[in-house]
Amino acid sequence: MRTLVVVPTYEEAATIERVVQGVLACAGDAGLAEALVVDDASRDGTGALAERLAERDERIHVLHRPAKAGLGSAYRDGFRWGLSRGYTSLCQIDADLSHDPADLPRLLRALRGADLVVGSRYVPTGDVADWSPARVALSRGANRAVRLLTGLPVHDATSGFRVFRRTVLDTLSLGSVRSDGYAFQVEMALRTWREGFRVVEVPIVFVERCAGSSKLSWAVAAEAAARLPLWAMRWPRRAPPAHPRSVARTMHP
Secondary structure (H helix, E strand, C coil): CEEEEEEEECCCCCCHHHHHHHHHHCHHHHCEEEEEEEECCCCCCHHHHHHHHHHHCCCEEEEECCCCCCHHHHHHHHHHHHHCCCCCEEEECCCCCCCCHHHHHHHHHHHHHCCEEEEECCCCCCEEECCCHHHHHHHHHHHHHHHHHHCCCCCCCCCCCEEEEHHHHHHCCHHHCCCCHHHHHHHHHHHHHHCCCCEEEEECEEECCCCCCCCCCHHHHHHHHHHHHHHHHHCCCCCCCCCCCCHHHHCCC
């Protein structure tokens, strides 16, 4: 299994090296893991730092974009880059150390029996550190709303730590996915499930960023709130039978 870990960045110079090195440190357990930094013309030197890291290690790659264009767009470009180069699994991870790269091998092991693995804060033994009770309640409430309105059997549809089999991304029409931020995470999980692919959650502990500032805004949250009812009306609440290319087709009952 060739794994590409896509790391979108915008002004994450304080943490990007630790994230990338953490990904590569677990590559022995995770398979042939490599990292792709997708930088949106950071003004703090993140892109230049990533280039220096890439010069020292051929497993690190950098995709420079001309301007800040959003999280969803960065992942779509990163996925296309990886698909065109033959990677068999593609991972999302935050650049601010909120996600522990040491958890990557667990997600990849779970991928043996899944098409999409989501690192979940809201399944048993999952957790969130350093968030206020109000923020946790808001996040949990948003995820409950996703399950209620769409039927998606995922407890943490807004999680940004996940791994896709390339068969899923080959099947989905990435060009038609226009949402960003939380909405992008929800839409990708919904489309995966509604195509008949198997989605599995693995517990993780999410830690509030230790440096820099959050790039998410009320506009991003509002986008997710606006799109959710539309998705609920557009698609049925039940997933179809297992997709012909789903790993579920090869599993014994």
